[in-house]
Amino acid sequence: MANVSTQGAAPEDRPQPPGPKGLPFLGNGLQLKRDPLGFLTDCARTYGDVVRISLPGQAGFLISHPNDIEKTLVAGAQNFVKTSGGQQSRPASRRREQDLMTWVRNFPSDGEAWLPEKELAHPSHRERRQIQPAFHSERIEAYAETMVALTQRSLATWKDGEIRNAHVDMTHLALVVIAKTLFSADAGGEAKKLADAFSTIIAQIVSQMVNPIQIPNFIPTPHNLRLRKAIAQIDGFLEALVRQHRANQDINDLISILLKAQDESDGAVSANDWRYQAMTVFVAGYETTALTLTWALYLISENPDVEAKLAAELNAVLAGQPPRAADVPKLRYTEMIVKETLRLYPPVWLLGPRTCIEDFEVGGYRLPAGSTILISPWVTQRDPRNFEHPQIFDPDRWADESMKQTPKFAYFPFSGGERQCIGKSYAMMEAVLVLATIAQSWRLKLAPGARVEPQPLVTLQPRFGMPMKIAAR
Ligand code: HEM
Numbered sequence: 179m180a181n182v183s184t185q186g187a188a189p190e191d192r193p194q195p196p197g198p199k200g201l202p203f204l205g206n207g208l209q210l211k212r213d214p215l216g217f218l219t220d221c222a223r224t225y226g227d228v229v230r231i232s233l234p235g236q237a238g239f240l241i242s243h244p245n246d247i248e249k250t251l252v253a254g255a256q257n258f259v260k261t262s263g264g265q266q267s268r269p270a271s272r273r274r275e276q277d278l279m280t281w282v283r284n285f286p287s288d289g290e291a292w293l294p295e296k297e298l299a300h301p302s303h304r305e306r307r308q309i310q311p312a313f314h315s316e317r318i319e320a321y322a323e324t325m326v327a328l329t330q331r332s333l334a335t336w337k338d339g340e341i342r343n344a345h346v347d348m349t350h351l352a353l354v355v356i357a358k359t360l361f362s363a364d365a366g367g368e369a370k371k372l373a374d375a376f377s378t379i380i381a382q383i384v385s386q387m388v389n390p391i392q393i394p395n396f397i398p399t400p401h402n403l404r405l406r407k408a409i410a411q412i413d414g415f416l417e418a419l420v421r422q423h424r425a426n427q428d429i430n431d432l433i434s435i436l437l438k439a440q441d442e443s444d445g446a447v448s449a450n451d452w453r454y455q456a457m458t459v460f461v462a463g464y465e466t467t468a469l470t471l472t473w474a475l476y477l478i479s480e481n482p483d484v485e486a487k488l489a490a491e492l493n494a495v496l497a498g499q500p501p502r503a504a505d506v507p508k509l510r511y512t513e514m515i516v517k518e519t520l521r522l523y524p525p526v527w528l529l530g531p532r533t534c535i536e537d538f539e540v541g542g543y544r545l546p547a548g549s550t551i552l553i554s555p556w557v558t559q560r561d562p563r564n565f566e567h568p569q570i571f572d573p574d575r576w577a578d579e580s581m582k583q584t585p586k587f588a589y590f591p592f593s594g595g596e597r598q599c600i601g602k603s604y605a606m607m608e609a610v611l612v613l614a615t616i617a618q619s620w621r622l623k624l625a626p627g628a629r630v631e632p633q634p635l636v637t638l639q640p641r642f643g644m645p646m647k648i649a650a651r
Pocket residue numbers: 286287288302356458459462463464466467470524525526528529530531591592593597598599600601602604605606
């Protein structure tokens with residue numbers, strides 16, 4: 179499975195990457211749809227580091243060697259645009275005239291999102307520049323108190339001995355945390371409604387990835403009506419936010435940054451653009467963090483030795499006090515649990531497909547312009563060449579000095595390069611603080627008979643939820 183040696187070979191003499199046989203027209207589409215995690219893992223283990231996968235109507239290549247991933251995400255980044263369901267989005271100038279429905283139709287954003295044409299060579303630079311201040315380290319530290327307070331508020335409703343769906347709890351919690359820290363909104367009462375609206379929207383995003391042919395928005399099918407209602411709910415939430423921010427100029431958060439950027443843009447940014455960005459941060463931020471926490475609670479419950487070590491660390495560092503930002507660097511084992519959870523259950527199990535603009539040389543192969551590149555943290559982070567006993571949940575592996583020898587892109591739950599997750603530090607801090615706050619006072623055990631199976635949608639969901647029996651410490 180080592181990279182193919184290409185020394186001395188002219189590009190045209192190089193072999194084509196191997197790959198599984200596919201059906202006429204459908205290629206490997208059915209296998210990919212039926213069991214994406216199993217199929218992609220088998221492809222990498224059977225055919226090597228660059229695998230040809232025929233997607234309906236296009237050539238796809240799975241890249242799974244850390245060096246090749248680094249080359250794609252870092253050195254070669256300028257050669258790629260992010261695509262959604264094999265379709266390239268429309269030019270920004272036309273997109274600006276459209277509404278949130280268009281945002282949904284085009285998510286995840288590609289290199290052209292919201293950018294004037296002259297900036298296209300530097301995908302996403304402008305949008306990142308705008309929202310970056312909300313993620314500076316001193317700002318993130320200021321969010322710690324709110325994260326812990328909201329977790330405590332949510333835990334106050336828990337009753338000893340009951341069975342709760344940890345996935346639902348973590349989803350509502352992560353949603354109210356983002357709403358409060360970045361948007362200054364108290365979404366407590368609305369958490370369920372907003373979470374349901376977002377999941378309708380996310381289901382739509384998944385559906386259009388799988389089925390590029392969609393019934394147009396204006397036809398009132400039950401599905402389109404549900405989607406419109408969900409979008410109207412989110413839109414109403416954002417409208418209320420903007421009124422609140424316009425009325426109180428002292429608020430200093432992500433929304434105020436976006437509104438200021440819009441006011442200063444001299445019409446270069448449309449009235450809707452701040453909404454697109456707010457929606458992107460919301461969708462990208464709350465579900466991923468909620469899933470990290472859900473999978474972490476599950477893995478802790480299945481590993482009593484890990485649970486005991488976690489409890490010991492929390493006692494030693496916090497001595498019964500709620501965690502604060504200053505405690506985060508001391509909660510090393512808690513952080514190792516989060517890192518190991520993100521290795522085994524990366525919420526973004528497949529990075530947004532990227533299309534190469536020009537031919538791309540990688541792993542000894544030359545991939546033609548227009549190819550779709552697939553990169554999966556799930557596949558690479560479970561590769562035995564990168565991690566010893568990769569299927570085992572072992573937070574202690576992160577304390578091992580030998581881990582420093584592991585190639586950088588053997589582990590990339592937040593992606594890497596210029597499109598890497600902007601919320602990485604925010605998410606890590608939130609996960610550590612929330613986990614510490616929960617585990618300090620509650621012990622969670624997977625409910626008897628519960629079925630646990632990862633379901634790879636846009637993010638890696640627990641297919642049957644995560645019913646857990648809770649006990650007060
Ligand atoms: C553990 C939690 C999280 C994980 C695992 C995660 C992972 C990722 C990954 C892998 C990407 C790149 C996707 C790609 O290239 O296809 C990404 C992008 C992004 N993330 Fe995160 N993320 C997390 C939390 C957050 C949070 C808390 C926020 C904001 C509060 C956030 C905001 C974003 C944004 C704005 C993008 C760019 C989206 C785009 O370019 O379309 N993420 N994240």
